[in-house]
Amino acid sequence: METEFTPYASLGGGLLIGLAAVMLMATLGRIFGATGLLAGFIQPDSSSEFSWRAALLAGMVSGPALYLAFTGNWPDIQVPVSTPMLALGGLIVGLGVTYGAGCTSGHGVCGMARLSPRSIVATLSFMAGTAATVYVIRHVIGG
Amino acid sequence: MKKHIAIYLIGLIFGLGISISGMANPAKVINFFDVAGTWDPSLIFVMGGAVTVAFIGYRIVFRQPSPLWGKGFSLPGTRQIDARLIGGSLVFGIGWGIAGFCPGGALPALGTGRTEVIIFVVALVAGILLAKQLQKLTARKKPEAARA
Numbered sequence: 001m002e003t004e005f006t007p008y009a010s011l012g013g014g015l016l017i018g019l020a021a022v023m024l025m026a027t028l029g030r031i032f033g034a035t036g037l038l039a040g041f042i043q044p045d046s047s048s049e050f051s052w053r054a055a056l057l058a059g060m061v062s063g064p065a066l067y068l069a070f071t072g073n074w075p076d077i078q079v080p081v082s083t084p085m086l087a088l089g090g091l092i093v094g095l096g097v098t099y100g101a102g103c104t105s106g107h108g109v110c111g112m113a114r115l116s117p118r119s120i121v122a123t124l125s126f127m128a129g130t131a132a133t134v135y136v137i138r139h140v141i142g143g
Numbered sequence: 144m145k146k147h148i149a150i151y152l153i154g155l156i157f158g159l160g161i162s163i164s165g166m167a168n169p170a171k172v173i174n175f176f177d178v179a180g181t182w183d184p185s186l187i188f189v190m191g192g193a194v195t196v197a198f199i200g201y202r203i204v205f206r207q208p209s210p211l212w213g214k215g216f217s218l219p220g221t222r223q224i225d226a227r228l229i230g231g232s233l234v235f236g237i238g239w240g241i242a243g244f245c246p247g248g249a250l251p252a253l254g255t256g257r258t259e260v261i262i263f264v265v266a267l268v269a270g271i272l273l274a275k276q277l278q279k280l281t282a283r284k285k286p287e288a289a290r291a
Contacts, residue, residue, distance in 0.1 A: 001174075001181065002174070002181045002183075003165075003168070003171045003181070003183045003185075004183070005183055005184065005185055006165060006185045007184075007185060007188050009163050009164065009165065009185075010163075010164050010165055010185040010186060010188035010192070011188040011189070011191070012160075012192070013159075013160045013161065013162070013164025013165065013189055014160065014164055014188055014189035014190065014192025014196075015160070015192040015196050016156050016157070016160025016163065016164075017157055017160040017166075017189065017193040017196075017247075018195065018196025018197040018200065019156055019160075019200070020153050020154070020157035020160060021157075021193070021196075021197045021201075022196060022197055022201060022203075022204060023153045023156070024150075024153050025200070025201060025210065025216065026204045026210060026211060027146075027149060027153070027210055027211045027212055027213075028150070028210055028211075028213055029210030029213040029215060029216040029217050030210075030217055031217070031219070032157065033247075034245070034246035034250055035246050035271075037250075038250065038267070038268070038271065039271050042268055042272070043272075043275070051147065052150050055147040055150040055151045056150050056151070056153060056154040056157075057154060057250065058154060059150070059151040059153060059154020059156075059157070059158060060154040060155070060157050060158040060161075060250050060254075061154075061250065061251060061253050061254040062154070062155050062158055063154075063155055063158015063159045063160070063162045063251040063254060064158065064167070064252065064255045065254055066158070066159050066162075067159055067162035067163065074255050075162035075163070075167055075168070075252070076165070076170075077167055077168050077169070077252060077255060077257055077259070077260065078169065078170035078171075079169050079243065079259040080170050080173065081169060081173075081241070081242055081243055081259075083259075083262060085241055085242065086244075086259055086262050086263050086266070087263070087266040088238075088241060088266070089240075089242025089243070089244070089263065089266070090238070090242055090244070090249075090262070090264065090265070090267040090269075090270060091266045091267070091269055091273070092234060092235075092237055092238030092241065092270065093235055093238035093239060093242065093244070093245065093246065093266075093267055093270060094238075094267045094269060094270015094271040094272075094273065094274060095231075095238075095270045095271075095273060095274045096231050096233070096235025096236070096237070096238055096270075097231070097235045097246060097271070098231065098270070098271050098274030098275060099227050099228075099231025100227075100228055100229075100231025100232035100233075100235050101219070101221070101228065102232075103235060103245050103246045103247060104166075104239075104245045104247050104248070105245075105246070105247035107232070108194075109190070109197055110197060112190075112194050112197075112198075113193075113194050113198040113200075113201050114218070115198075116219070117222070117224060118219070118221065118222060118223070118224055118228060121224050121229060121232075122228055122231075122232040123232075125229045125232035125233050125236065126233065126235045126236035126239065127176075128233070128236060129232065129233040129234065129235065129236020129239070129240065130176050130239045131178070131236075132236075132237075132240070133176075133236065133237045133239075133240025133241060134173055134176040134177050134240045135177075135179060137240065137241070138177055138179075138180050139179055139180065
């Protein structure tokens with residue numbers, strides 16, 4: 001499935017993601033990592049740790065509706081993946097991000113911006129894993 | 144309450160950014176990695192934009208003695224680069240390549256109410272809980288390895 005090259009929208013979205021990460025550090029002193037956020041939300045250590053995560057998650061989930069208000073359309077979500085593979089992928093992502101202690105936002109954005117060697121290694125590792133998997137699915141199995 | 148509204152707005156900025164960027168769109172994510180096929184390099188602009196802003200912004204923020212509403216900055220203390228970090232990240236990459244959603248893309252996408260996103264996030268939560276259980280089990284068996 002072809003998708004349109006959108007450098008300006010993607011750059012604009014990226015700037016907002018970076019801005020949110022900086023604002024969370026400036027206010028709460030926290031890394032904006034979706035993995036840690038979700039893990040702490042489903043298994044909170046205390047009520048104060050739960051409440052800020054709940055507020056942040058509520059804001060994140062409201063993002064597409066704000067996009068709808070601005071543009072008149074929901075953001076594009078095209079899923080060229082079957083339901084069983086989607087569930088399998090989700091399970092594998094959950095295992096991987098827990099052991100790897102972060103994902104695209106925590107390691108890929110916040111960690112890279114801090115020049116954390118751990119995050120740089122993690123980011124290179126998951127990018128390599130994703131690229132290899134897409135290649136195998138599309139060009140070895142699917143090809 | 145005021146703090147929570149501010150935190151909500153920070154989440155909203157992130158969620159809007161994800162919506163605009165294309166990170167919530169599995170077709171676009173998978174195409175980014177499909178250099179040998181229907182390649183769409185858009186997502187390099189997402190990473191580039193986000194990392195640049197965070198790189199500059201963090202440097203300004205870290206000049207302050209503490210965050211606005213906290214005692215200190217909670218930065219990851221671990222510095223070790225080990226098999227767990229690399230293996231876990233590789234596994235995450237495999238899952239990302241299969242599904243096309245990452246956690247930071249999928250959580251805001253929940254707001255669209257799309258069934259595919261809900262299926263992915265439910266499986267994601269199950270994977271996190273499973274990994275936590277596995278970590279507890281292995282930590283009990285090998286207390287020394289867990290401490291490292």
